[in-house]
Amino acid sequence: MDAAAFRALYRRLRRDRPGGALTELTPERVAAAAREVRSGLRISLAAPVETAPGPDNPDPAQHRMTGALAGEVPDEGLDFARDRFAMNIHGDADSHLDALCHVVYDGTLYGGTDAAALTPAGAEALSVDLARDGIVGRGVLLDIPRLRRVPWLEPGEQVGAEELAAAEAAQQVRVGPGDLLFVRVGHRRRRAEVGPWESATARAGLHPGALEFLAERRVAVLGSDGNNDTAPARTEGVDFPVHVLAVHAMGVHLLDYLQFEELVPLCVRERRWSFLCVVAPLRLPRATGSPVNPIAVL
Known part of the structure; x- marks a missing residue:
């Protein structure tokens, strides 16, 4: 896609709404999503947080014990096991939510908000705090490798609107309207079977034109087992066109690097691909995103 075509697509998709696309999650739609529960099966859509470095995770999360360590526990009385955890919110391995302040394009954030809102103390506007009450709605999983009859999409392959349909x-x-759309490209299965690779430069994802499908259906949230964007990018002058269109133009929160390998067989067994989904980001008032553990309830 050349620069002019991308700009035209951006203008067609732009929606300036306070709160972004989460406004599609009305109380009525949340209540309807609760009626998706039939079997009561629960499954996590997050990958385990990793603490070992790898080609797609050079600066991994850090976890260390800080109390009640082996050899230091008293023989009598009370003590507590304690630990400390630190991580980068954004990366190419851990499951996370992108806030609406995450994408800076043409010097602005979503809705034309001045990027000066990003201060050393954090984001003064459009932070993940917009989702502090949780994201609850009807989740729908579209399995593209299943459609193509392959185990996964190879890095660099793209998914267009026609394939979503x-x-x-x-x-x-x-x-x-108001659905949480999850698009499986098979990134996690490939990573498990082939091994990690430098996915920052090579990964399957959506074609920018696929965002017209989201706009037409009025999707509230978009998630993938990759980071939604294809690499290498094929849009002139924009390395992350899906992030720009979803977050900056449409106000759609993104969920990156989820995992669907445990959900897929349940959907096949239950013969249904929709479910109640609950996403609870941390209360980080000025953060650009949050680690998440989305739960699907079938």
């Missing part, structure tokens, strides 16, 4: 038809499900 084809996956809907094949899975007999339809994405609607």
Whole structure:
């Protein structure tokens, strides 16, 4: 996609709404999503947090014990095991939510907010605190490798709007207003079977034109087992076109690097690809995102 075509697509998709696309999650739609629960099965959509460095995770999370260590525990009386955890919110390995302040484009944030809102103390506008009450709605998983009859998409492959619609038809499900749309490209399965690679420069994802599908269906949240964008980027002058269109133009929160390998067999067994989904980001008032553990309830 050349620069002019991308700019035209950006203008078509731009929506300036306080709170972004989460406004699609009305109380009525949340209540309807609760009726998706039939079997009561629960499954995490997050990958385990990793503390070992790798080609796609050079600066991993840090976890260390700070109390009640082996050899220091008293023989009598009370003590407590204690530990400390630190991580980068954004990266190419851990599951996380992107806040609306995450993407800076043409010197602004979503809705034309001045990027000066990003201060040394944190984001003074559009932080992850917008989602402090949780993101609860109807989740829909579209499995693109299943549609293509392959185990995963290879790095660099893209998913367009027509393929999202084809996956809907094949899975007999339809994405609607306020839905949390999850697109599986098989990133996690490939990583598990082939091993980690430098996914910052090579990964499967969505074609920018696929965002027209999201706009038409009025999706509230977009998530993937990759980071939603394809690498290398094929959009002139923009390395992360899906992030720009989703977050900056449409106000759609993104969920990056989820995992669906445990959810897929449940969906196949239950013969349904929609479910109640609950996402609870941490209360980090000025943060640009949050680690998350989304829960699907079938």
